Amino acid sequence: MKKVLQTILFSLIGLLLLGGAGYWFVQDFLEDDGGEISKVAEEIEQREVSAETTEATEETKTVDKTDADMDEERVQIYLHQMTHQKITADKKRGAVEMSEENIGNMLKIVKENYDHYKHSDFYEKTLLSWQEGDFSNAVSVHNTIWNWHNGTVGRATGLMSAEQEAEYVEKNFR
Template identity: 55%
Template sequence: MKTLIKTISLTIGVLALLAGAGYYFFTQNSTSGGEITKVAEKIEKREGTDGKPEKTEADEDDPDMEEVDLQILLHQMTHQKISAGKKKGAVEMTQANIDGLLLIVQANKHLYEHGPFYEDALTEWQQGDFSNAVTVHNTIWDWHKGTVGRATGLMSAEEEQEFVERHFR
């Protein structure tokens, strides 16, 4: 009887551990882009009549999104386009996500060390040109002192579709 109880307890413990690990893996490796939408909507709400984002004096030194968070989102968006040995995280490269990040960058670029880099990259993406995705990925990868997963090129259309199906559908 004691052996049965120990076996059941051990099984439940292992299942709980696996469920926790699965949840952690899922939340760490896939992002819906909801944060992008939330921050972009906040900026849009405070835009002035001329269409340019206005910040109050209190907000002048505080970005709407921390630069490191923006870098992570950009980096994870490139995963949809690039070939690499290992990729951690994925944010779908939708027009809405691109537009949202571009709005965030334009409202905060004076506070970002690499503001022009982000704006140039996102402007090209907004126009449908993703040829810079490897450069964007590897530049951010270098800034974060990446050791595995350097981009080696762009994926084929078929590889990208498989990535999208696997991560977002």
């Protein structure tokens, strides 16, 4: 009888361990982190946090016009993060200031690589509109790039008010 109880006990413990390991494996395997933009944004965010601890003075990200060989994915990520200054969304990762300088530099990069980018026309129209002060396309631009990168979290739902944008700029760039 004692041997039977031990066998049952060890069997139950073994089943519990296997069940727990199986649950952990399935959760880890099926976990969805929001697509490529989220992954890259998380990496950038982690670098920023470590940079903030070592160098608290650097807060504004800018696009350097010497980045003329920027690959298309990086262009998409920069444009996506620039829209964060204008759009409302439940979650935003990464911020690039939508300054005249950054818009101009991105436009130069797009024009220089026009024949190499799949969506050059989209980038150019977007940046020309922004250069003229028209940001009404920010939600569409954000969600288009978000869709290209299979985004699952942080879909843009509208444009920020002037007050919300001022608060965002103060928090992220000043």
